[in-house]
Amino acid sequence: MVVYVVSVAVNLGEFWPFSIYPMFSQAGNTWHRVVIRDVSGADTIDWQPTTLDDLPGDPFGARSVGADPIDLANFVGKTREWTPQRIGALELQVFPDGHGGRSLLAFRVSGSLLGDSVAVVATPVVAVGAVGNILSPEFTP
Amino acid sequence: MNWSLTDNLFGFARPDSTGQQIFRRAVELFAVCSAIYLAWTWALYTTRLADVVLPLGIARYIDISFLFGPKRAPTLAGALTVFAVFGFLIRNRWAYSIAFLLLITLYAARFSQGEIPHSANLAGMALLGFALGAAFFRERVFADRFAVGFSYFSLGLAYASAAWVKLGARGFGWPDGRHLWMWINEKAVDEIARNGFVVLNPIQELALSSHTVATLFLTFGILTEFAAPLVWFRKPRYVVMMLVLGLHIGIYLVMDIIFMLSMVELVLLGLPWAALIDWAINRRRVPGSVG
Numbered sequence: 529m530v531v532y533v534v535s536v537a538v539n540l541g542e543f544w545p546f547s548i549y550p551m552f553s554q555a556g557n558t559w560h561r562v563v564i565r566d567v568s569g570a571d572t573i574d575w576q577p578t579t580l581d582d583l584p585g586d587p588f589g590a591r592s593v594g595a596d597p598i599d600l601a602n603f604v605g606k607t608r609e610w611t612p613q614r615i616g617a618l619e620l621q622v623f624p625d626g627h628g629g630r631s632l633l634a635f636r637v638s639g640s641l642l643g644d645s646v647a648v649v650a651t652p653v654v655a656v657g658a659v660g661n662i663l664s665p666e667f668t669p
Numbered sequence: 670m671n672w673s674l675t676d677n678l679f680g681f682a683r684p685d686s687t688g689q690q691i692f693r694r695a696v697e698l699f700a701v702c703s704a705i706y707l708a709w710t711w712a713l714y715t716t717r718l719a720d721v722v723l724p725l726g727i728a729r730y731i732d733i734s735f736l737f738g739p740k741r742a743p744t745l746a747g748a749l750t751v752f753a754v755f756g757f758l759i760r761n762r763w764a765y766s767i768a769f770l771l772l773i774t775l776y777a778a779r780f781s782q783g784e785i786p787h788s789a790n791l792a793g794m795a796l797l798g799f800a801l802g803a804a805f806f807r808e809r810v811f812a813d814r815f816a817v818g819f820s821y822f823s824l825g826l827a828y829a830s831a832a833w834v835k836l837g838a839r840g841f842g843w844p845d846g847r848h849l850w851m852w853i854n855e856k857a858v859d860e861i862a863r864n865g866f867v868v869l870n871p872i873q874e875l876a877l878s879s880h881t882v883a884t885l886f887l888t889f890g891i892l893t894e895f896a897a898p899l900v901w902f903r904k905p906r907y908v909v910m911m912l913v914l915g916l917h918i919g920i921y922l923v924m925d926i927i928f929m930l931s932m933v934e935l936v937l938l939g940l941p942w943a944a945l946i947d948w949a950i951n952r953r954r955v956p957g958s959v960g
Contacts, residue, residue, distance in 0.1 A: 532826070541834075542785055543726045544776045545793030549831035551785075553838040555848035561858040580861070587865030596714070597862030602783025603722055617720035624717055637858050641847055644880070646854045 558640040560605040562597065563650060564588045564622060567633045568658065575664045577651040580637070588622075588632055595621045604634050604653055610663050619656040631659035670904060677902045678818035685810055688946035693813040696820065699937055700799050701757045703792035703930050704772055705750050711779035712746035721781040728777040736778040745771050756799070760809060765800035772796065788928040794823040795934060820938060821900050828897030828913060835891060844891055846883025849876055849923065856924045872922045886923060890916055900938075910939030 535543035541550055565585035567573065574584060590597045600621065607614055622632055635650040655662045671677060718737050721728065736742045749771040756764030772793065780786065798819030802812035835843045853873050860867040869877070876883040893916045899905040900913075914935040921927045 539726055539729060544773060544780075545790040545797065547787055547790055547827070547830075548834050549787055549790075549827060550834050550838075551787055551831070552852070553831075553834045555835070555839045555843050556845070556851060559851065559855045561855060561862065563858060563862050580858070587861075589863055589865040591863050592865075594717075596782075596784070597859050598784045598786075599782040600862065601859070606722055606783045614720055617718070620717060620719050639851060639854050639858070641851060644847065646847075646850050648854060648858070 556641055558638055560601065561637045561639075562601040562604045563635045563637050564590065564600070565633050565635065566630060567655065568630045570631065570659070573633060573652065573655050573659070573662060575652050575666065577649050580648055580650055583635065583650060585633060590622070593622055593624055595624075600634070604636055609669065610654060610667055612661070615654060615656065615661045615663065618654065619661065623657060627657035629658045631655060631657035670902070672902075674901060678822055679814050680818070681811060681814060686943065686947050687950055688943035688948075691946050692943040693817055695942070696795065696817050696937060697757060697799055697813065699934060700792065700795035700816075701753045703789070703934075704753050704768055704796045705746075707789050707792065707930075708746040708749040708772055708775050709743075711775045712742035715742035715775070715778045718778070718782065722783040723781060723785075724777075725780055725785060726777045727773060728781055733774075733778045733781055736774070742775060742778055745775055749775070753796075756803065760803060760812075762803055765796060765803050769793075769796050769800045789930055790827060791820075791824060791928075791934050792930045794827075795820050798823070817938075820934070821906070824913075824938070825898040825900045828894040832891050832894035832897075835894075844884050844887035846876070846880040846885075846887065849883040849887055852924050853877060856926065860925060870922065876923055886919060890919065907939060907941055910935060914939055 532546050535546045536548050541548040563580070563583065565583050566588040567585035570585065578584075590600055600618075603618060603621070618634065619627070622634075623630070633655045634653050636653050637648060637650045639646050639648045641647075651664075651666070653664050653667055676682070715736055716739050718734075721732075721734050724733065727733070736745070749768050752764045752768040752771070755761060756768060776789070776793075795816070798816035799813070801819065802814075802816040806812035806815055839848075853869075853876060857867045857869065876886060893909075893912045896909055897913060899909045914932065917928055917932050917935065
């Protein structure tokens with residue numbers, strides 16, 4: 529019990545498999561996830577925020593390349609400084625075997641409570657692949 | 670009611686039986702197989718990682734990126750497999766402890782990408798229980814009884830701590846159904862990210878259409894978590910274990926989150942297998958009985 533308490537106390541509540549299990553504790557807070565779209569062939573990238581119903585390009589499933597969408601969500605959501613190394617690491621996750629002429633656009637999707645409904649907004653963050661590694665002007669330092 | 674935690678969890682002084690021996694061995698097999706499965710799953714995923722986003726656990730103290738690349742994480746998984754199998758076949762005092770340390774290291778490497786999942790916590794605790802049992806008890810029967818009791822203890826503690834953290838963060842308003850709406854939408858986006866599309870099931874539609882239903886779902890969840898420490902006691906243990914299993918089935922149906930290893934462990938620890946095995950053995954011994 530003492531080991532448990534000390535382990536989680538000095539490790540932000542997590543020292544696997546010890547945990548204070550904070551999952552779901554932040555009920556009602558704004559969340560951030562990621563959705564990736566296949567924008568191969570697009571001439572330009574529109575960096576304006578949009579809704580899930582109006583996403584450009586074609587659907588892209590992370591499962592198709594063996595990537596974990598929650599990893600990608602955290603990768604995109606928690607990155608504060610988009611260094612070339614960080615963009616390259618994202619590219620490796622979504623194109624483990626090279627881009628093969630394809631281009632993908634990662635959206636940061638945010639959900640928040642507005643009264644009795646959930647508002648969801650998708651903001652483009654970074655494009656990788658044949659189009660080149662391009663960071664949204666909003667996230668460019 | 671017997672309130673002795675030591676007796677309820679470990680029952681060191683209680684008579685042993687064939688059913689209990691088989692049951693303990695089954696729990697040990699689960700811990701070993703889970704550890705090997707997790708080690709290889711995490712190791713193979715780690716081979717494709719290139720940068721640390723969020724250092725977790727031991728990664729806060731060492732640069733865990735040394736495990737990135739094609740060979741190192743799988744080598745650790747291979748070593749873990751050897752120690753875990755060795756510990757299971759030929760009981761050794763430290764084999765499970767080494768396997769556990771290797772598993773912690775692989776966890777820190779695999780989940781350095783920002784995600785902090787709890788899907789493998791119960792399985793990790795089960796392995797830790799057998800590691801501590803083998804390290805501190807000479808006689809196998811005591812070591813294994815400690816390990817199984819440790820699993821019940823950590824299970825009760827884990828769910829109760831989850832409930833208290835929720836209450837601390839949001840107070841009694843935590844079960845507000847709108848919070849469930851947020852999570853359903855969040856998991857729907859995850860599903861789009863995973864497969865490119867999402868189709869909500871009827872239970873999700875029901876929860877989204879009724880604030881009352883959504884609130885009732887969350888209320889059942891947090892009450893079950895608060896009740897989890899009752900698994901420390903023999904009498905209410907199996908009823909509460911089934912409620913916890915029901916909680917996980919509900920989480921799967923409503924939020925599409927499945928903790929498969931935890932559910933297997935809940936079924937393993939949540940039914941009176943030892944008594945059932947003893948009953949079946951005794952039934953076979955009764956002359957003239959069928960089966």
